[in-house]
Amino acid sequence: MTERSPEDSGANAIYVYAICRTEEPLALDMVAGITDGEPVRSLAVGSLTAVVQTVRAAEFTDEAWQERLSDEIELERCARAHHAVVSAVAGHAPTVPLPLATLYHGENRARSALNDEAARFHTALERIAHHAEWGVKVYAPSPPGGGRDAPVRRPSAPVDRGRPAPGAGRAYLERKRSQQAQREQRQGDSLRIAEVVDEDVSRIATASRRLRPHSHGAVGGHRVQVLNATYLVAEHRSAALQVLAARLRERTGAEIEISGPWVPYSFVGEV
Incomplete structure (x- = not known):
């Protein structure tokens, strides 16, 4: 045009x-x-x-x-x-x-x-008409300890240069496998949380759009963004959105950021 x-x-x-x-x-x-x-x-x-x-x-x-x-x-x-x-x-x-x-x-x-x-x-x-755009970003709950997984130390040679303790190598590998399983479990849980948040917010929204989550560098620190979405919400439901976000934070343990209201840029080009 x-x-x-x-x-x-x-x-x-x-x-x-x-x-x-x-x-x-x-x-x-x-x-x-x-x-x-x-x-x-x-x-x-x-x-x-x-x-x-x-x-x-x-x-x-x-x-x-x-x-x-x-x-x-x-x-x-x-x-x-x-x-x-x-x-x-x-x-x-x-x-x-x-x-x-x-x-x-x-x-x-x-x-x-x-x-x-x-x-x-x-x-x-x-x-x-009588709607605004709201952004919703969800970050995965932090792992136990609030940061990265604790490093798994490799079995070291004893000071007396004797042989490592029996089973030390196997124990190391088992700890590595356990950490990997925990990471995969957290990732799966985080993705399920994202789906729950999107589904619940979509119920009070007129329309929604899922965007590509930001990378680690864009969000800062060790936070992992699992949902980056925007919603078209009627003006009279904006308070309900804030209440819902608070309930979802308590229920899921995830960090949920709400931004808005904005001019609905994301929802005028789809018609």
Whole structure:
């Protein structure tokens, strides 16, 4: 749906942040948007409202975006500015966020392209109305002792250089096998906990998405993430989610993190 702007340094383009449905004027004067100079404003698209900003086309060419992608600080600034506008709109009305750098050559082109997607936008807005997105992350319970498995020492030669005690090698191997069995048992238990949490939260959610769990380095320490999911939850059930999370922590012994409420980015592209 995104089209790139011409490279004429004097040309303008329309940057679109989101689509919403509201009969009330949007208060957008408190958000600066992705660029200076022009205000963030509303643009009527049939019975829908697009939230847009006029930008200099030369600042949003493919080459300009490639430079942003290679500049972590600038890319983060753009992403935060985009999200700030979307969040401000979502605070007033059901909102479908559009991807970063959605641009059109002018208002007429923007209206035409967005109108072509009107049915999808209406369906998405119906789905997310009075809902928010919540993230749920589950970490496996720590092994006994709160850390890694204790190392299994190899049988060492006695000081008097005599033979090792009878059965020392066999005992070492048995301890190794026991540790491996315990690790496999904990892993199986952790995966079952993840399924229990997902199943219980899904009962109070309208929709859910399972994401790839983060690696050890991403979550820090020795924690093992066994569930990384996001849920679309009705506003009136948000308190029930918090109560459920507390019960699941007590029941499973797992560390369960709840984050939100967020604009439902994860649930507007599936319709």
